[in-house]
Amino acid sequence: MSFNYVALPIPSRSELEERYNGYADAWERALFEIHRRIRSQLMDLGLRATVKYRVKEFQSYYKKLLRRGAPLGLENGQNGVNGHSEEGGSGAAPECVPVTDLLGIRIVCPFMEDLTTVEQILAQEYRVVEREQKGAEFSFKEFGYESTHYLLNIPGDVVDSFHIDADLVFEVQLRTILQDAWAEVEHELVYKSEFTPFDDPMRRKLAALNANLSLADIIFHEIRVFQRELQQQIRQRRSAFSTFLSDEFSSTPDPSQGSAVREALGDSAAPNPEVAPPAGDGAAPGDEPEGGIDIIQQTTGAANTTDSLLLKALYAHNRSDYPRAVELYSKILDSEPRSAVYFVVVLHRGMAYFALGDYAAALQDFERSLGSKGDLRRSYHYRGLAHRQLGDDGAALEDFCRSLELDPFQYEVLMSRAQVYHRTGDLAGALKDCDAALSLEPDSSEARRFHSLLTQELGM
Incomplete structure (x- = not known):
């Protein structure tokens, strides 16, 4: 027999329970x-x-079976006339009673957009036998139970x-955390209660x-989109740094000229479109992409909040x-x-x-960042690069060493220090750092080309 669609006449309770118990463990x-x-x-x-x-x-299953069978004249467990279920359900045979949530899975996601991925x-x-969007019948003025x-x-x-x-079949209920919280509360306060006409004030409160x-779900979604966009832009800066620094290493064994490092931090040449995409057709410098403006306006509700300015x-x-970037960064810093x-x-x-190319101003900002509680590894590395551009190899080496003391497993910093060692004539130190960099990548x-150059110069 099918337990999802029980054919009429409904078996007796004892017979049905015996069959249920025979399958329960396998289910x-x-x-x-x-x-x-x-x-x-x-x-x-x-x-x-x-x-x-x-x-x-089984108790819940049997009660639901009786409730579903009531329109067919099956109240109180009595087998009545043959007929069709009021809900039917896809795949339900005629003259049967459907109970399709015998096996159930609930998936609760933090954010609304996660629901689409799960679907x-x-x-x-x-x-898929059937998909039902609970709450879809509500107008924009109404609120109630929502779940897929x-x-x-x-x-x-x-x-x-x-x-x-x-x-x-098995049923899957798909909700956000807040939708699930509402469903649990509603089940206790509404589904299990007998409301009277005098309960309207309580209904309004619910x-x-x-x-x-529902509004909180929407706001959480917008905040998440905003934060993801913000982090993507920050990661793009770091990716650009790594990419252009790699270009610097591969372009010359002695990158003492400095232009490549400047591009590493700012990617002004931007030869890699995946790292720094060009502005769209007709875009003026400083114009934000349209999607970014939408994110700013929807999430912050203002144009000059710290997040939107960043x-x-x-x-x-x-x-x-x-x-333009310096102007906006400065505006944020002015707000303390x-x-x-x-x-x-x-x-x-x-x-x-x-x-x-303003290395003195860059050096000052990198020094200021060391006074905060941020990632000091990056601050020391960047300040070391600024020192190197200003011709102070000793200060550059000191900063690279400090960065590596905090985290010795930094490929870019090892390569930066190796090149300064090479420029100052410490070929052994350069080779040691190059070996360490190769062990990481x-x-x-x-790194292989630089290693080959160093071994040649050392006569190895």
Whole structure:
């Protein structure tokens, strides 16, 4: 017999319970396996979702069976006339009662956009019997229970492994954390309660609460999009630094001229479009991409907050408009931001000054960043590069050593120090650092070329 769609007449309670108990253990193990697979797939994508599973207890299952059967004249467990379920459900045979949540999985995600990713995974990995968007019937003035429900077929290998019915389906409820919180509260305060006409004030309070939760979900999403864009722009600066520094290493064994390092910090030449994409057609220096403006306006609600100014400054920086970037960074610093923000901004302003060739101003900003609680490894490295551009090899070596004392596993810093050692005639020190750099990145072509040059000069 099918437990999802029970054919009429409904078996007696004792008969149905006996059959239920005969399958319950296999259902539990099969559902755990599906839960494990879904959880693993989400983790592989970096989604921090909570995945729960449960087999409906027989008491709950039987009560629901009776409720679903009531429109067919089956109240109180009495077998009545044959007919069709009011809900039917895709795949439900005529003259049967559907209970499709016997096996259930709930996936709770932090953010609204995660739900789309999970839906894509479900559609790819399982055959969808039915999809229902709970709450879709509400107008923009209404609020209530929201959740996406899927009915999915159990994969064939799971059916075979645990010897369960091939036509068995399982339900997946997909929600955000806040949607799940509302569902739990509503279940306790509404579903299990008997409301009267005098409960309207309470209903209004619940509706207001749900509206606030829905708004919070939207705001969380916008903040996440904004932060991701901000971090992407910051990572682009660091990627540009690493890329152009690598270009410097590969272009000449003695990068003492300095122009390549200036490009490393500011990528003014920007030969790699993947690192620093050019401005769009007709874009003027300092113009932020349209999508970035939308993110700023939607999330901050203002044009001159610290976050919005920082994102605009990073856009300008990544588009090689260094004067505009310096102007915006300076505006943020004038507002005396908190320490973590100060570090990011003053370090990046130093990078912009470096790209403009103003090494003295860059040096001052890199020194200022050392007074904050940021990543001192990068501050020492950048200040060392500024010292090197100003011709102070001793100070440059001192800063590179300090950076490596904090973290000896820094490829770029090892290569920077190796080149200063080479320029000052310490070939053994240069070779030692080059070997260490190769141990971190053995496929680095620039490190291999530099290593070959050093061994030739040492007569090895």
